[in-house]
Amino acid sequence: MAQKIAAASARVGRMGGRPGGLPVRTAFHLWASLALPYIHGASALLSDKQIEILQKKVHRAVHSIIGKRADPAAVLCDLGLPDAKIIRDIRLASLFVRLQTLPEYLAPAALHRFLHVKATPDVKSIEGRMMLLLGRLGCGHLWQGINPPALTLAPGPTAARAQDRDPIGHRRSGLDKGIKRAAWNHHRRLLLEQEGDDSFLASYVGMFKQDLLRPRLDRCAAYLLSDITPSQQACLLLFRTGGSLLAHHTPDTYANFEDNRCHGCRTRHPSSQDVCENIPHALLVCVKEPYASLRTAFMRDMEETCASFRPRDDKGTLVKWSTLEPDLQSTIALGGMIPRDWQLAFYRPDRMQAGRDALRAELTAIAAPFLQAIARGLRTYKKAVLRSLAARDKDFVAVWELWGDLGQSFEEPSAGMTDRGQETGDEE
Numbered sequence: 001m002a003q004k005i006a007a008a009s010a011r012v013g014r015m016g017g018r019p020g021g022l023p024v025r026t027a028f029h030l031w032a033s034l035a036l037p038y039i040h041g042a043s044a045l046l047s048d049k050q051i052e053i054l055q056k057k058v059h060r061a062v063h064s065i066i067g068k069r070a071d072p073a074a075v076l077c078d079l080g081l082p083d084a085k086i087i088r089d090i091r092l093a094s095l096f097v098r099l100q101t102l103p104e105y106l107a108p109a110a111l112h113r114f115l116h117v118k119a120t121p122d123v124k125s126i127e128g129r130m131m132l133l134l135g136r137l138g139c140g141h142l143w144q145g146i147n148p149p150a151l152t153l154a155p156g157p158t159a160a161r162a163q164d165r166d167p168i169g170h171r172r173s174g175l176d177k178g179i180k181r182a183a184w185n186h187h188r189r190l191l192l193e194q195e196g197d198d199s200f201l202a203s204y205v206g207m208f209k210q211d212l213l214r215p216r217l218d219r220c221a222a223y224l225l226s227d228i229t230p231s232q233q234a235c236l237l238l239f240r241t242g243g244s245l246l247a248h249h250t251p252d253t254y255a256n257f258e259d260n261r262c263h264g265c266r267t268r269h270p271s272s273q274d275v276c277e278n279i280p281h282a283l284l285v286c287v288k289e290p291y292a293s294l295r296t297a298f299m300r301d302m303e304e305t306c307a308s309f310r311p312r313d314d315k316g317t318l319v320k321w322s323t324l325e326p327d328l329q330s331t332i333a334l335g336g337m338i339p340r341d342w343q344l345a346f347y348r349p350d351r352m353q354a355g356r357d358a359l360r361a362e363l364t365a366i367a368a369p370f371l372q373a374i375a376r377g378l379r380t381y382k383k384a385v386l387r388s389l390a391a392r393d394k395d396f397v398a399v400w401e402l403w404g405d406l407g408q409s410f411e412e413p414s415a416g417m418t419d420r421g422q423e424t425g426d427e428e
């Protein structure tokens with residue numbers, strides 16, 4: 001099965017499913033339809049250890065499509081795709097329903113009914129594992145609440161309603177839906193528990209918690225349905241999941257809090273509170289071009305659009321884009337949900353969520369091209385750093401090349417640059 005997942009991922013790669021190839025949603029849906037059916041087919045009977053191996057294969061496949069830096073769990077979550085563990089949970093719990101709703105005269109059904117009536121099944125048996133799983137998913141009531149099996153598959157003479165014509169099918173589809181919902185909600189709870197942890201996934205969860213709370217976690221996050229270009233979608237996905245070139249995403253960023261800003265920012269903002277080159281830094285402070293010259297336009301456009309909806313927070317105060325917390329500005333710029341306590345003028349209370357979705361869609365569309373400019377600047381900068389490494393004096397050469405790339409902004413520092421930084425630049 002692991003080999004088949006790898007082979008399917010390689011096929012997607014050949015069809016253009018890699019960074020810079022097919023639109024990212026197309027590539028992943030192609031991959032999901034080629035690779036995941038193998039897991040659907042047999043995962044119910046696999047051990048935890050085997051599922052762990054498959055989970056690693058799934059994550060490696062995600063890396064092969066979107067690049068090694070992105071966090072696979074975050075990528076799958078944004079796209080609304082299941083991983084090996086969710087699929088196993090759904091299949092194992094559904095298998096239980098299948099066995100319990102077989103007609104009485106079939107031997108396996110009789111056998112399982114016999115096992116079922118034992119008060120506490122042996123936890124090592126498959127019935128025991130199913131009972132524990134259903135409990136873990138919050139569906140423990142299904143274990144006891146199952147109806148007696150129908151005596152025959154043939155429709156009765158007076159069957160009018162769907163559940164009378166096909167009682168087994170009706171019962172199964174109802175339970176399958178409930179199990180699927182429970183498994184996704186269980187996955188959501190596990191993700192939310194990451195918060196407060198020191199990992200990249202935790203910072204993703206912290207930033208995009210509202211997206212994780214969407215009613216259907218098995219559908220993609222709203223920004224992937226926005227009216228933006230496929231390359232802008234890919235850019236947003238990379239920034240949100242750690243696949244961009246931001247230093248913030250490197251694994252050791254959290255372990256040792258060394259200064260991860262670019263050379264330009266370190267020299268020009270010696271007193272800046274930022275240490276990590278993360279999204280708020282890149283969006284609000286960083287001197288890298290071409291975005292640094294566009295920042296004023298970005299802030300103005302976001303301010304105007306936000307104001308046109310006249311949002312008020314839970315205290316009734318008018319919300320202004322420019323006074324929001326840097327983290328919230330970053331989340332919204334990256335297509336995150338608008339906070340649920342914002343009340344918009346011109347929308348009835350029952351249409352408020354639709355209004356917030358409309359505001360989110362407009363803000364995402366405005367921010368997307370600016371985020372592409374940040375990504376371009378990061379690429380240019382990293383190339384400059386790379387070139388400097390060969391010359392053995394990386395700081396000097398990198399700053400030199402960065403400021404060569406900065407061009408105009410070196411003469412006309414944008415808001416936030418201090419005179420002191422400017423002087424330091426002249427000395428260099």
Ligand SMILES: [Zn+2]
Pocket residue numbers: 261262264265277285286287288
């Ligand atoms: Zn910077």
